[in-house]
Amino acid sequence: MSVFRPNWQALMALLATLYSLTGLPFTESMSSASSLAVVAILLAGALLSMLPLSYTLQTAVLTLSSFGAAALLIAGLTDAFGTAGQGYFAALTAAWLLGWRLVTVLSGDGSRGSEGRGSALIVPALFGIWVVILWECIIRGAGVPFVLLPPPSAIGARIVTSTSILAADFQQTVLKAVLFGYVVGCSTGFLVAILADRFRFFANGLLPIGNMVSALPMIGIAPVMVIWFGFDWQSKAAVVIVMTFFPMLVNTLAGLAATSDMERDLMRTYGATHWQVLVKLRLQAAMPFIFNALKINSTLALIGAIVAEFFGTPIVGMGFRISTEVGRMNLDMVWAEIAMAAIVGSLFYGALALLERTVTFWHPSYRR
């Protein structure tokens, strides 16, 4: 017991690996030898990870064993759709448990400080990779029908083969409707807030209305906009404008009220005019709120444009493609569009977060 340092993930992995020996070979196309190789890798990984190794060595062992076994398991699915037995899934569970152990080791026990800046990216990345591995293995191993949920490999293949369609949809929905609507909606919301702030009466009246409208299902105006502005991207941009206007208005108004009397009094002792106070003090203080609205709006804009396309479009666009390809049961195309939307959404959000860091570097949440 002094040599071994047992933990529940490795012990469970050990049990699962031993159980997987009852179901050899794992799939129809896997030989007994390669199945046994998987078992050997898993056993070695589980046992070695319980030894008192150094941090680096332990992560290396866990990485090699979990991903090595997963790679062999995925390779074993070639020409063996839906033939995986219980042994296969037991081995997959063991590999996944070792992957979990790796994440636990990398994230520390919570009491220590962060394990270095790298793990902040690696740990979530590992989680994502394991979701994809499990998705691929379970769908193909258990033979889930393609129309229900295509495996990630098929989606990837579809993205590669139909880049021109995806590019056209991207141009129609994101570059035309979303970008135009987002810029116009956010800037009008901002300008109206600045104007309303000049006159207390307006601000008092607009804030409750804006707060209420922000909670309403504004997406419902999509059919009206399609009737007014036609099927092309203008109607989608209009939906995006209406959806992004109110969050921006409300957040900017709240942000402009975020300075304290002390700070404003200081500006007054400097003899600053209203506009100087606005630009040099209050807009700076409002920046966290404005970025909050920009982030909320980045998601809303994409949703608004895609949903508006369900109500009528020319024969191009992400929402159009999703609704028609669902009807034709081409689910890999649908998932390719969703993957593109997810990547665009995340990049948009990430860019805004980076910009926020540089603009509001003074904010307490970035202090280390």
Added chain:
Amino acid sequence: MNEPSFIRDRLIPVGSILLVIVIAWYVAAYSMNAPFQRDFDRRADITRTAGEFFMKTMSQPKPTMPAPHQVASNLWKNTFTVKPWSKRSLVYHSWITLSATLLGFAMGTALGVAIAIGIVHIPALDRSFLPWIIASQTIPILAIAPMIIVLLSAIGVTGLLPKALISTYLSFFPVAVGMVKGLRSPDVLHLDLMRTYSANKLQTLWKLRIPASVPFFFTSMKVAIAASLIGAIVGELPTGAVAGIGSKLLAGSYYSQTVDIFAALIAGSIVAILLVTAVDVIGRFVNTRMGAKTQ
């Protein structure tokens, strides 16, 4: 400076801005409906006075922009003059949407709280899962709503549950994020005090963390219930206009019934306001009973 007064700081500004909106709505209705009316009159060879012409733009059967009183009378007719369980009643459609919203909201809230408790207690989950929860919301999930509905109906799940699942997805996020914040809100002194009592994790959770998270819980539930309603409405779009506010919108868009669309929108807005207000009132009541200071 002055004492804040409800009438001067709230009622008059909000009222006058609402008045401006209604007037602007009438002006928009006139100017957007006028071209069609002018065209119509020229074809029928009718000459009208300006007053007659104005009245005519306010009462078209399928106006480009329905006037407020047209929407109001449609709303009145479909709410109070028909039986609430008939298919023409907005009460019926609102109820369909509301039931999906509430089911999805309940499931989403439970899921969000469970995820938050897990994240607070398991460091590996915190490091690996939380970034993906945030990333999941940058995906326009509503875009997959129709696919989820079609898929679930392909394997025999129809009716309330598919719509509720979309609501669940939209509503779990605000609850999860708010509850992680809330469960971590007790400060170190309080946590240390619990440790000196030798309280175990479960006791700390139940007696310190959960009571401390209640204000966060209600704030995030207000966001979640609004998101949940949107999920239910969008979830009704691909079901082919069977029932619910979303299907009223779709049917209205097929037949260019703008008055119907606006009436359905207003019905949805009323449901939204009622739901958010209900959560707000319950939250205030609970917070007061738990000893929160009233502002």
